[in-house]
Amino acid sequence: MLSKSGIALILLGILAATVLVSPTTAQPAGWSGDDNLAFQLTVNGVSAAESDANNPIPVDAHEDINMLLEIQTGDNLTLKSGLFSMKYLGFNILEQDFNIDTVVPAGTTVDILNSTIPTSELVSFGNISLVSGTLTGRLNLTYSLLESPSENTTVSESFVVRLGPTGAAAIFSVSGLLTAGFTVMSIFSILLALDEFQQGILGAMKVRSAESDDELRSFPRPVILRRIKKDREKISKNELIERVRKVIENEWHPREEAAEMADKVSAKAPRALNIVGFGSKVPVGTLAKKLDLKPDEGGALAAALTDLGILQTKTVKVPLFKVMLAGATLAGSYVSWNQIFGGVTPSWVDVLLLTAGGLVVSVLIAYIFKWLARMPELGYE
Numbered sequence: 001m002l003s004k005s006g007i008a009l010i011l012l013g014i015l016a017a018t019v020l021v022s023p024t025t026a027q028p029a030g031w032s033g034d035d036n037l038a039f040q041l042t043v044n045g046v047s048a049a050e051s052d053a054n055n056p057i058p059v060d061a062h063e064d065i066n067m068l069l070e071i072q073t074g075d076n077l078t079l080k081s082g083l084f085s086m087k088y089l090g091f092n093i094l095e096q097d098f099n100i101d102t103v104v105p106a107g108t109t110v111d112i113l114n115s116t117i118p119t120s121e122l123v124s125f126g127n128i129s130l131v132s133g134t135l136t137g138r139l140n141l142t143y144s145l146l147e148s149p150s151e152n153t154t155v156s157e158s159f160v161v162r163l164g165p166t167g168a169a170a171i172f173s174v175s176g177l178l179t180a181g182f183t184v185m186s187i188f189s190i191l192l193a194l195d196e197f198q199q200g201i202l203g204a205m206k207v208r209s210a211e212s213d214d215e216l217r218s219f220p221r222p223v224i225l226r227r228i229k230k231d232r233e234k235i236s237k238n239e240l241i242e243r244v245r246k247v248i249e250n251e252w253h254p255r256e257e258a259a260e261m262a263d264k265v266s267a268k269a270p271r272a273l274n275i276v277g278f279g280s281k282v283p284v285g286t287l288a289k290k291l292d293l294k295p296d297e298g299g300a301l302a303a304a305l306t307d308l309g310i311l312q313t314k315t316v317k318v319p320l321f322k323v324m325l326a327g328a329t330l331a332g333s334y335v336s337w338n339q340i341f342g343g344v345t346p347s348w349v350d351v352l353l354l355t356a357g358g359l360v361v362s363v364l365i366a367y368i369f370k371w372l373a374r375m376p377e378l379g380y381e
Helices: 004-020 119-123 167-172 174-209 237-250 255-266 269-275 284-290 295-307 320-342 348-372
Strands: 037-043 057-059 065-073 077-088 091-104 109-117 133-145 153-163 224-226 281-283
Touching: 037 133, 037 153, 091 109, 133 320, 167 174, 167 320, 174 320, 174 348, 224 295, 255 295, 269 284, 269 295, 281 284, 284 295, 320 348
Parallel strands: 057 153
Antiparallel strands: 037 065, 065 109, 077 091, 077 133, 133 153, 224 281
16 A cells, blocks of 8 residues: 555656656648648638638639648758649649659748639639539648658648629529529439339339220320230221220210221221331330320230230330439539538538439339339230
8 A cells, every 4th residue: 555655656656747748839820731841821811710501701702712831840850842733623733743852840830822823724724613502622731850760740731712793693603503593304204203203103003903905095104115925916997996985985985976987996906016116115105106196095905915815015115214314413413512512521422422312212113113114024925
């Protein structure tokens, strides 16, 4: 057990050790670096160390960026080189390295850079701003102490620049207009795709709800027609007319018009087989349009040809690719809007990951809708 005198000696030793350890000198506000080499990079009068995504440095896209670099040395060193870069969405738009290779004694404070960056040449074309939003910049300085010239040390500082107008005015830059265009296009594509899915699901439900093939006197427009078997027997025109006549008489037309309509539809049968060639996939709506028939008339002809085994069907039209593309585009637009209005500084990896995430989600949704639009196989017997 320690005595009181022993405890006092231990505390005294700890205190002495604390006093002997060299404290780490904190850099002044707005300065970066370490005890040997401190520097202050000023961009348009604002210290780079004080900027971040929440406090970007405002820059006019049509004016130059003014840069001032001041250094302070705490030891004798050789300032070897520097590297300055600026990125947009993770892609370099400017990268400049410079060799210095100058011995700087301890206690030196000096400006080593007072220059401008022609912003308009980088991100503008005439009076048109090609880029609006946030850019990230970085400055690296490499030095070695005179007492250990082979050991290089790099100090660096990153900064964030807010380029161009903010708010609604940012939309009228090229990047803002492109983002707005892609956003509207993707939303419009999704709405159209949802409408097509709805038609496909309702069409598949109609096919599934039929208790027999005879009840399918007219196919819905989204039904996909196929032709995978060669015709071994010629189709009887009378047989086709009779099949179509049933549909017309029982569904849409007065009895006195049945014969005329039957002749009209049956006359299109040879051309229908040319449209639905071997190995092709043609929606009923497309077939009716190409034959200058009403959707119900085209559906009746398709049902008749399928009933005779000349055409086959097992799916309805679902816009899988349209949904996937729209989902990925909308996710990419979300990143761009955040970059323009929110001041976020995503890299191309962030953009790629979020876009891929939007693609995956849209694929899952699309395949759920495709499952809802399932239907039985017809005409394969």
